[in-house]
Amino acid sequence: MKPKIELRGLTKVFVKKTGSVTALEDISLNVGEGEFVCLVGPSGCGKTTLLRILAGLETQSAGELKIHAEQSARPLQSMVFQEKGILPWMTVRDNVSFGLEMRKAPKSVIAEQTAYYLEKTGLSKFAHLYPSELSGGMKQRVSIARAFANDPEILLMDEPFAALDEQNKFILQEELLSIWSETRKTVLFITHSIDEALMLSDRILLMSAQPGKIIQEVRIDRPRPRKIEEIRKDPELAGQFVDIWKHLQQEVQKTRK
Template sequence: MRFPLRGRELVALEDVNLRIADQEFCCIVGPSGCGKTTFLRILAGLERQTAGELHLEVTDPARPLSAMVFQEQSVFPWMTVEENVGYGLRMRGVHATVRRGVVAHYLEKVGLTQFAKAYPYQLSGGMKQRASVARAFATAPQILLMDEPFAAVDEQTRALLQEELLRVWESDRKTVVYITHSIDEALVLGDRVLVMSARPGHIKAEIPVTLPRPRSVYELKSTPEFAELVAKVWEPLRQEVLGSFSAMARAS
């Protein structure tokens, strides 16, 4: 993936070659600026790759191919929580009765039933992200794309949101591609962790997450197996982070 920048060409991604299985929870980590978000935007159809091929298998033409949850809170401020969660369904022309049932189901899943009539300004940051997650699941996408959705909340809220995401995903398994800067988060959530190199980004390492499901965030982090996996991810990631620091120092 190449972008024009100040009269020259910036190569954001290069030789990214991978396959993501149906219903897999795939997490991607990498140094800042390595192209993680660009890769996700290509999957979402928000950017067009400048070279290479992308194949997305459509398993159900009646369902949207993908839905995306962003790092920034993306709920509509003029809509209530239930209207936000049901927005995608309304745009698809889903009957109001069916829509209300789906919305109620996912509001219950993320613990927002009591806030169905509330507006975003009445919610905390974590609650707004719960609403975003519920909206994404409610549209029944074949692929769920998540770009650091919990990065802006505090650690305690992040752990609770991770637990809720795991619970929803366990009951309604979708293919998920999840971008994060947190090794812990990637291992808590994922079936597999991909480590991206510094720019131009490519897949540097692939670590299967063999931890059993269902998972409890805090219990999992206290196990020796979790610590071993952290080390496996950190070693290739550390090399790339140091490399990106060196590149920035040379550029300055």
């Protein structure tokens, strides 16, 4: 698989008045073109910092980062947060079209892309509403629709469904995979949910407690879509669930010592 993202020895140290904190240490990995990769690790292990570096919002302290961009007018990456990414003074439609408007795409493209992703995420009849009038699940649909409408090469997703109830989470996971299967974006997705990682990803990268390191890779060799009941009944997936759970338990215990 052609690499889209390459990291070699990437380290991030935050310097404070009271001393320095190493958030990430010696991160080396490849993410292939069109691959869906989940990052799983204890709180504070540097997952979000890693995504922020990839998004250009932070700079690494050491190591090498390469993103193999296409020679096109498409943006390189878009980032989806937990309910923090949409603009409260804009309607749903204006939020979804925002990225396209900012890069001055042709009006016909803006109209077509916006309408398409409003429809794909079930937001067409809510296009005139403002974020204050939406549920948490609908706000996340807006964030996902905007990210895909902007047509980035890479999607960086930071626990986008963590604040949702289980029913909305499953619906949005299925919608995300449906859109991803059409577009084959390269996705790096942070989650604390083992079920979510098993349902969505090609690979799961397990991170250590701070300083964050990638200490294990889990490949998910199952066709999509994957249902939660299938994950629980499949002996191999169930075994992977237990292994990941044990890893997280061990790393969380390290943070308490």
